[in-house]
Amino acid sequence: MSFPKDLRYTHDHEWLQAHGASWRVGITQFAVDALGDITLVDLPREGDLVTKGQRFGTIESVKSVSDLYAPVSGKVTAVNAALKDAPELVNTEPYGKGWMIEVEPTEKTELDELMNADDYGKHVAAQ
Amino acid sequence: MQPRLRTPLFDVHKRLGARLIDFGGWEMPVSYPAGTIKEHKAVREAVGLFDVSHMGEAYLRGPTANAVVDKLCSNNVAGAPAGKAVYTLLCRPSGGVVDDCIFYKRGDNDYTVIVNASNTAKDLDWFREHTDVGCDVIDVSDDTALIAVQGPRAIAMVDTLAGGTLAGMTSFTFRDAEVAGVACVAARTGYTGEDGFELACRNVDAVRLWDALLAAAAPLGGLPIGLGARDSLRLEAKLPLYGNDLDDDHTPLEAGLGWAVKLDGRDFLGAEALRAQKRDGLRRQLVGFKIAEETRAIARHGYAVKQNGDVVGVVTSGGPGICVGGAIGLAYVPPALATAGTALTIDCRGKDVSATVVAGKFYKRPQ
Numbered sequence A: 001m002s003f004p005k006d007l008r009y010t011h012d013h014e015w016l017q018a019h020g021a022s023w024r025v026g027i028t029q030f031a032v033d034a035l036g037d038i039t040l041v042d043l044p045r046e047g048d049l050v051t052k053g054q055r056f057g058t059i060e061s062v063k064s065v066s067d068l069y070a071p072v073s074g075k076v077t078a079v080n081a082a083l084k085d086a087p088e089l090v091n092t093e094p095y096g097k098g099w100m101i102e103v104e105p106t107e108k109t110e111l112d113e114l115m116n117a118d119d120y121g122k123h124v125a126a127q
Numbered sequence B: 001m002q003p004r005l006r007t008p009l010f011d012v013h014k015r016l017g018a019r020l021i022d023f024g025g026w027e028m029p030v031s032y033p034a035g036t037i038k039e040h041k042a043v044r045e046a047v048g049l050f051d052v053s054h055m056g057e058a059y060l061r062g063p064t065a066n067a068v069v070d071k072l073c074s075n076n077v078a079g080a081p082a083g084k085a086v087y088t089l090l091c092r093p094s095g096g097v098v099d100d101c102i103f104y105k106r107g108d109n110d111y112t113v114i115v116n117a118s119n120t121a122k123d124l125d126w127f128r129e130h131t132d133v134g135c136d137v138i139d140v141s142d143d144t145a146l147i148a149v150q151g152p153r154a155i156a157m158v159d160t161l162a163g164g165t166l167a168g169m170t171s172f173t174f175r176d177a178e179v180a181g182v183a184c185v186a187a188r189t190g191y192t193g194e195d196g197f198e199l200a201c202r203n204v205d206a207v208r209l210w211d212a213l214l215a216a217a218a219p220l221g222g223l224p225i226g227l228g229a230r231d232s233l234r235l236e237a238k239l240p241l242y243g244n245d246l247d248d249d250h251t252p253l254e255a256g257l258g259w260a261v262k263l264d265g266r267d268f269l270g271a272e273a274l275r276a277q278k279r280d281g282l283r284r285q286l287v288g289f290k291i292a293e294e295t296r297a298i299a300r301h302g303y304a305v306k307q308n309g310d311v312v313g314v315v316t317s318g319g320p321g322i323c324v325g326g327a328i329g330l331a332y333v334p335p336a337l338a339t340a341g342t343a344l345t346i347d348c349r350g351k352d353v354s355a356t357v358v359a360g361k362f363y364k365r366p367q
Helices: A029-035 A108-113 A117-125 B010-015 B036-045 B065-072 B117-129 B154-161 B203-220 B227-236 B271-280
Strands: A014-019 A022-027 A038-042 A055-061 A065-069 A074-079 A101-105 B019-023 B026-031 B048-051 B056-061 B084-091 B097-107 B110-115 B136-139 B144-150 B174-179 B182-187 B196-202 B285-291 B304-307 B310-320 B327-333 B343-348 B351-358
Touching: A022 A074, A101 A108, B010 B026, B010 B203, B026 B036, B026 B227, B036 B048, B036 B227, B048 B203, B056 B065, B056 B117, B065 B110, B065 B117, B084 B271, B097 B117, B097 B182, B110 B117, B117 B136, B144 B154, B144 B203, B154 B196, B154 B203, B174 B196, B174 B203, B182 B203, B196 B203, B227 B310, B227 B327, B285 B343, B304 B327, B310 B343, B327 B343
Parallel strands: none
Antiparallel strands: A014 A022, A022 A101, A038 A055, A055 A065, A074 A101, B019 B026, B048 B144, B056 B110, B056 B136, B084 B097, B097 B110, B144 B196, B174 B182, B182 B196, B285 B327, B285 B351, B304 B310, B304 B343, B310 B327, B343 B351
């Protein structure tokens, strides 16, 4: 399995991509494959504060429910409203229309802990 | 960890790109590339193939087999005519459920039983423990493959592959058949809420039968179906799953399976406890509930049902209602909360969610 080179990754199988001052957050193809068909994505509101490592939302697949953990601390600056009616976008376009939130980080050093695609690939291969 | 068990169709699943999971020690497909939702809909709209070879099969035979079966089964299996398949519970003296299973009556003192994969060893021990000389319990699980063919196109499709020999069969009957040149036992049974067959054949013939079925199903919009959709389909049809909705601590009466408990003049294991329960009334009942689409919540196995802040029941199965909308599930609740239309409060991971009790199946197939 290969992962887009222009994204950064967490051990919890989330990806991040810079969008102006914010970072867009989604889940990786590896996570999507493990979850199966996604039926519900519960996300915070714009303006909410999230804390690195804390739950910021949940994702329900046909079979199970999983927590989404904030990859960095900061303020939610955008939420993908399309997922409310079309959660399957996470399955079909995990790196595109299936993005979840954008966060403006408050602790910039937290970004240094993110992995590049090669390191994330090794992390996945070890699972 | 125990070594993984594999069915004779394991290589076929890999070839089809299935995602494999550990299911009670078996390495089984949870979904194929189409995904659970498309697989679920294919069974409702066309036809689906399920590898259920992990289920256990045994023969109960010998001069006292009728008596043994009558003693072990809540349903009147021994009184059924030859050629009939009968759903029954195996109960403990307490009335709790050892397993639910289907007995095929081949003739007097001659039965085949199909049991849940995760319970095979326990059930065989149970049979042997309650069998005296005169009834042999023969485990054929490792020699038998089982393929379920389910959906509105299933009957005609299998009948064509069997040269028109199966069309006249009624629900819950079985007969020896040849499907696509493979000798098998064809039963008009299933676990999806759809019409269909379950075909038992020898392991060595399993791939040939599967390939012929899939080749016939594909042009009809048919798909191979994983355990994910098997679970969502059975839930929509309100069919209980052992280990979720049935267990040692709940009786068939509490589970709403009174139709498979024939007490009249019979003295099977658990009958006394079930008679007492019938006389004294139930303290909890398994009900179906629905959560409205706009509530955007799914209640799952183990979530608490609450009333005025107290836990009064528990969800045993739950998931999205793929063909009926919203979320659906089953829960044990006190009788006062079991009437259709009653509002339940379910603790969904710390959030109180409102659900409504519904009577009957969530999904009923068009007649």
